[in-house]
Amino acid sequence: GAGVSQSPSNKVTEKGKDVELRCDPISGHTALYWYRQSLGQGLEFLIYFQGNSAPDKSGLPSDRFSAERTGGSVSTLTIQRTQQEDSAVYLCASSLFGTSTDTQYFGPGTRLTVL
Amino acid sequence: AQSVTQLxxxxxxxxxxxxxxxCNYSSSYSPSLFWYVQHPNKGLQLLLKYTSAATLVKGINGFEAEFKKSETSFHLTKPSAHMSDAAEYFCVVSARGGGADGLTFGKGTHLIIQP
Structure with missing residues (x-):
């Protein structure tokens, strides 16, 4: 079956612009996760959805970052007023139940470059 | 709180x-532990996971890992390296009790295979 897909694969934007990153999880997976992979910070957890709800948003780096999930499926991560330090690969993952023993399946990522 | 150190x-x-x-870990709870591999310009792929069943876990491509609670370690091994094993490897911990914290990644180990 289809895996986790993300779009766009690459995004170049100018400092101060808003960007939207999209994630399509594996069909039937109730849990969805966003991570950021950057050279300086490694892989960081950003936010987790169970269904359409995000129980914990404390991983988001600033209030410029927001995320939503609709219909228990597609999720968008929005970064407002982008800064150069936002440049990174943004990874999405999904899992069947969202428990700690579940395998998370990762998408290929969106590479964001802020000029 | 949990953390992972890739030595x-x-x-x-x-x-x-x-x-x-x-890989060494620390966790306030009984952890689930994972090894993921990331080939250049590819997504993260699960190699294996430990979820409190057998302490010796076998994964894909001949890899295995042993959970040693007394040493808080989860080292990854393979008897014979292949050129295709060259990649970045991440040791990952997930706290039992829920997925709200997402996964905590180690900083990665870059595996180089010499011909």
């Missing part, structure tokens, strides 16, 4: 020789 940022072995990638 080597780079490991270089000759093709056909054993591989050892070291």
């Amino acid at each position: 080597d940022s780079h490991v270089s072995v000759s093709e056909g020789t054993p591989v050892l990638l070291r």
Whole structure:
């Protein structure tokens, strides 16, 4: 079956612009996760959805970052007023139940470059 | 709270020789532990996971890992390295009790295979 897909694969934007990153999880997976992979910070957890709800948003780096999930499926991560330090690969993952023993399946990522 | 320490940022072995990638963890709860691999410009792929069943876990491509609670370790091994094993490897911990914290990643070990 289809895996986790993300779009766009690459995004170049100018400092101060808003960007939207999209994630399509594996069909039937109730849990969805966003991570950021950057050279300086490694892989960081950003936010987790169970269904359409995000129980914990404390991983988001600033209030410029927001995320939503609709219909228990597609999720968008929005970064407002982008800064150069936002440049990174943004990874999405999904899992069947969202428990700690579940395998998370990762998408290929969106590479964001802020000029 | 949980954390993961990958003891080597780079490991270089000759093709056909054993591989050892070291990982230590700390967790307030009984952890689930994972090893993921990331090939250049590819997504993260699960190699294996430990979820409190057998302490010796076998994964894909001949890799295995042993959970040692007394040493808080989860080292990854392979008897004979292949050129295709060259990649970045991440040791990952997930706290039992829920997925709200997402996964905590180690900083990665870059595995180099010498011909």
